[in-house]
Amino acid sequence: MFSTKFRIFIPSSIIVRTMATVKRFYREATVLSSGNKFEIALDHRKLKTPKGKVFEVSSEPLAFAIAVEWESQKETINRSNMHLTSLCNTVLDNPHNNTKEDIVSSIIQFLETDTILFQSNDEEELYNLQVEKWDPLIQWFCDRFQLGITKTRSIEAPLVTTETKEIIRKHLMSYNFEAIHGFKFGVDTTKSVILTLAASERVIKVEDAVYLSRLEEEYQISHWGRVEWSHELSKYDLQARLAAAIIFIHLNSNSMTSEPKLDRIRKTEM
Template identity: 25%
Template structure:
């Protein structure tokens, strides 16, 4: 994405009654004006802590240019408002497709103890994906498909937004499922989705690109976890 330039002097949070008397919403504001998202929606949330955290990341932007990647909570919230909220069946369907061809279904033996823990945790919940050591696509059993479909159907818009970030970072709905449900810690989830890169580093030594990939994935998962925690307060 192209760089943006800071144009605002002050950042605040506006409290306002939602339409149709549906509670209170909180809007991060730049120089007293609410933030507009790419499709024209106002960036407004029902949780003051989330609004304050979004405002804080705009407040941390220094004078001059900045990259949109500097505003992760804004990006995730905007996705929730403009891409998920209008029709939640669309992200659920997309996430189900990822889950049927989950990255963890192609186990190259690099996941280690954290991956074993995850698979045992999933099995306890009757979620048993077909796993292969080969390269050919796997076909999942109906029971797995139904369990994953049911779980996704119960996720709210904030959880779907967080899952979208996690899946893009690591290619795994199953890691996201466990992270949301307490089956994995953040550190364990990062260990699983960066296993290949860490194995390459161990074999070939330090590499700036591999290190950057690991850090990016770790930051993405942290952003998703932070967003979800704030959206639940």
């Protein structure tokens, strides 16, 4: 079952239609199929993007996951927590006319500011924690892609060679246009190319990737205490966003046939 339960901040790279809260106006969400495309219908009305295009995807499991998002809305529709729908809107409308190369280039730029490559130079206890938790992922990244990268303990950016950038560029370019949007959303969420790649390849769980992206904050919380409603909400917000990013990558990269089971969601031939 694909669903989210928290109101999430959406980066500017994701389209969200600006509008007042809307009451739920439909009884059920339905997946329509036509050839190799799948659409979403709210009762008998086809879902459309903010620019008025017919909302359609090539992945059947993704279509069902999006239908679950719409089914999960209660009395009002909270578009800000419908990450899969928002990602698809961005892909379909492409408001900035980005090419796959444009998006990959923007992801590559994150390498020099990757969260886990910047480690503490003034708190030895925090630094030791970062070495323990982050360094194994840095090593995995280097081994996985056969490259070298140097972390930093200063305000200066870590050393990321042109060769390293090109290796990661080629890897990302092997994915399709839709999946690349998932990577961008994941990197925006974690502020880390390394953590997003590790999560996408199932090296670490989404929850672990979020914890590692928040390691310094978690360290401070362990010393100064936690404001339950604030810190917990922030953590679950990030988990929901990253989970959506990883789902979007996988469902746009693989040919899958399994369908989420939800009685009121059905597939209808067009």
